[in-house]
Amino acid sequence: MHKSIGQINERIRDGNARVVTAEEMPAIVAELGEEGALREVDVVTTGTFGAMCSSGAFFNFGHADPPIRMERIWLNDVEAYGGLAAVDTYLGATQKSDTRDDSYGGAHVIEDFIAGKSVELRAISRGTDCYPRRTITTELLLENLNQATMCNPRNGYQRYNAASNSTDRSLHTYMGLLLPNCGNVTYSGAGLLNPISNDPKFRLIGSGVPAFIGGARGMIVGEGTQHSPAAGFGTLMVTGDMKDMSPDFVRGATMNGYGVTLYVGLGIPLPVLDIETVRSCAVRDEDITVDIIDYGIPARDRPSLRKVTYAELKSGFVEVNGEEVRASSLSSFRKAREVAEGLKKWIGNGSLEMTLPTRCINPSRAAKPMKETVHGPRVLDIMDRRVISISQEEEISTAAGKLLKGETNHLPVIDAHGKLVGIVTTYDISKAVVNPAKGSHVRDIMRKKVITTTPDEPVDIAVQKLEKFNISALPVVDADYRVIAMLTAIDLGKLFGGRWLK
Amino acid sequence: MKLIVTFSRKAGKKPIIASVVRDTGVLINVERAIIDSSEGEALIDIPDDQCRLVKEKLAEMGASVRILEDVITLDESECVDCGACISICPQEVFSFDENWKLTLDAGRCVLCGRCIDACPHQALSQKIDT
Ligand code: SF4
Numbered sequence: 001m002h003k004s005i006g007q008i009n010e011r012i013r014d015g016n017a018r019v020v021t022a023e024e025m026p027a028i029v030a031e032l033g034e035e036g037a038l039r040e041v042d043v044v045t046t047g048t049f050g051a052m053c054s055s056g057a058f059f060n061f062g063h064a065d066p067p068i069r070m071e072r073i074w075l076n077d078v079e080a081y082g083g084l085a086a087v088d089t090y091l092g093a094t095q096k097s098d099t100r101d102d103s104y105g106g107a108h109v110i111e112d113f114i115a116g117k118s119v120e121l122r123a124i125s126r127g128t129d130c131y132p133r134r135t136i137t138t139e140l141l142l143e144n145l146n147q148a149t150m151c152n153p154r155n156g157y158q159r160y161n162a163a164s165n166s167t168d169r170s171l172h173t174y175m176g177l178l179l180p181n182c183g184n185v186t187y188s189g190a191g192l193l194n195p196i197s198n199d200p201k202f203r204l205i206g207s208g209v210p211a212f213i214g215g216a217r218g219m220i221v222g223e224g225t226q227h228s229p230a231a232g233f234g235t236l237m238v239t240g241d242m243k244d245m246s247p248d249f250v251r252g253a254t255m256n257g258y259g260v261t262l263y264v265g266l267g268i269p270l271p272v273l274d275i276e277t278v279r280s281c282a283v284r285d286e287d288i289t290v291d292i293i294d295y296g297i298p299a300r301d302r303p304s305l306r307k308v309t310y311a312e313l314k315s316g317f318v319e320v321n322g323e324e325v326r327a328s329s330l331s332s333f334r335k336a337r338e339v340a341e342g343l344k345k346w347i348g349n350g351s352l353e354m355t356l357p358t359r360c361i362n363p364s365r366a367a368k369p370m371k372e373t374v375h376g377p378r379v380l381d382i383m384d385r386r387v388i389s390i391s392q393e394e395e396i397s398t399a400a401g402k403l404l405k406g407e408t409n410h411l412p413v414i415d416a417h418g419k420l421v422g423i424v425t426t427y428d429i430s431k432a433v434v435n436p437a438k439g440s441h442v443r444d445i446m447r448k449k450v451i452t453t454t455p456d457e458p459v460d461i462a463v464q465k466l467e468k469f470n471i472s473a474l475p476v477v478d479a480d481y482r483v484i485a486m487l488t489a490i491d492l493g494k495l496f497g498g499r500w501l502k
Numbered sequence: 503m504k505l506i507v508t509f510s511r512k513a514g515k516k517p518i519i520a521s522v523v524r525d526t527g528v529l530i531n532v533e534r535a536i537i538d539s540s541e542g543e544a545l546i547d548i549p550d551d552q553c554r555l556v557k558e559k560l561a562e563m564g565a566s567v568r569i570l571e572d573v574i575t576l577d578e579s580e581c582v583d584c585g586a587c588i589s590i591c592p593q594e595v596f597s598f599d600e601n602w603k604l605t606l607d608a609g610r611c612v613l614c615g616r617c618i619d620a621c622p623h624q625a626l627s628q629k630i631d632t
């Protein structure tokens with residue numbers, strides 16, 4: 001059996017269409033079978049509500065008198081893009097305020113407009129013959145704008161990897177606060193309600209298809225940036241008129257220590273045309289797997305701690321390294337349901353009909369990493385290979401002698417096999433002199449917890465360690481934990497000698 | 503019931519809480535304490551029915567005491583029920599109800615402040631009760 005989009009729309013117009021949410025679908029298929037579900041259900045609605053950083057809006061302000069060609073533009077002190085025609089701009093959600101830092105940004109401006117609040121527009125220009133004006137400041141409401149078109153380059157991730165942190169310090173990430181020693185797991189996405197998870201082959205989701213976006217009747221533009229369905233991470237570019245949106249479904253937010261982001265409610269209705277649609281819409285949380293990524297590793301390809309399903313994540317507890325760890329979401333499942341229910345209502349009252357894609361989205365693309373033509377400096381490029389170290393069995397006075405020579409403030413301490421076991425600084429020696437009770441050997445006073453780096457670590461990461469731990473030197477160790485060099489603040493000075501800075 | 507106990511340390515380092523435990527026989531749970539050279543503040547948890555006894559004893563020893571209620575407050579209009587606060591709270595104050603709506607068991611809160619920072623929507627704050 002097969003249903004046409006025309007038949008489904010006719011039923012929608014007659015008020016007879018059977019519309020269910022993707023959450024209800026698995027039970028319906030279990031009860032009626034695939035054929036039965038195909039006969040019974042006309043449309044399945046999906047929904048998600050979460051942080052979607054790659055979002056923003058185009059605005060047209062209309063012309064002032066005398067007119068201005070705006071070159072730099074601020075909305076409530078958040079800078080918007082000035083490279084469009086005279087009174088057009090694009091405001092990105094993650095752009096932060098010049099005056100209020102992370103607590104306010106583009107996302108909040110968008111929310112304020114939608115909530116009916118007044119927003120201050122400020123712009124400057126160098127003035128031209130046709131646009132003589134050089135400055136403008138004015139208060140605007142959403143209704144004063146000609147267009148306020150939300151256009152989000154990357155929304156609606158098919159699924160998203162969960163996050164944890166194996167280091168011994170808290171991390172502030174876009175996946176929220178990650179406690180030390182894998183103390184929690186955070187995740188994002190609505191699992192079985194996620195739009196693309198219900199149409200992973202992009203048979204129904206494509207350009208021109210209607211969507212719920214921020215409470216408005218919006219539309220899918222096409223594939224989103226970084227679209228990578230080959231790996232199960234498809235994305236969508238979506239658009240909608242901000243004037244029809246509601247602050248219930250568009251919220252500015254701040255991930256503490258990371259920055260500003262926009263929470264968007266997004267849903268797509270899927271017309272049930274054939275058995276394959278039934279099958280893909282029967283997806284359950286148990287069927288959707290993601291990795292728990294260790295954000296403690298500061299590289300692009302962070303390791304996975306394990307695989308996990310949305311069913312486990314949603315249970316609130318996940319086992320990591322043999323321990324039960326609390327898991328919680330950053331997206332809202334309650335709001336995701338509201339999105340899916342909202343779509344259901346629109347279709348139920350005949351105000352939203354189904355459309356097939358006018359252009360299909362590639363279902364097998366894979367996103368590439370960045371091509372880097374100029375590699376950033378690595379530790380080995382600037383480290384100091386003259387290592388002065390000391391054995392842990394030596395007397396403190398020997399260490400003091402080495403430090404006194406003045407070539408270094410840090411002495412890495414090694415054991416009989418040449419492995420790094422600690423570090424002593426001038427400060428530790430002074431302390432030992434004041435308080436001799438601790439012992440007379442280096443091993444008695446050394447700090448055993450040493451922060452280290454490796455030769456191929458990017459300098460930016462090493463600098464982050466220096467800053468984070470408020471230290472001024474890092475021993476550079478090889479695979480056997482032998483000290484092969486030191487990296488100090490002085491070495492960083494080499495970066496500014498022009499070799500790396502162009 | 504939770505009490506905030508503030509005491510001056512100028513008069514020497516008297517073991518106030520230990521003394522109260524000894525004299526009243528009430529088991530006091532110290533949930534948080536900030537103590538510097540001149541002043542100390544502790545958040546303690548005691549059985550409700552022993553509250554008066556403990557309060558009186560603490561006052562006798564020169565500490566000032568106030569009852570802590572509803573320390574963490576949720577602004578429902580800002581909360582989107584995302585759940586970012588749930589896994590980071592050391593006291594399991596937050597959870598979802600069966601409709602994925604956030605619920606609070608504020609009585610367990612020890613005012614560590616972590617959730618206030620972690621909420622992406624600035625929906626949580628500390629009620630200053632005086
Ligand atoms: S983190 Fe904030 S917005 Fe999210 S559920 Fe908790 S209180 Fe609500």
Ligand code: SF4
Pocket residue numbers: 574590591592593594595610611612613614615616617618
């Ligand atoms: S202040 Fe700390 S203990 Fe209290 S609710 Fe927030 S995270 Fe939990």
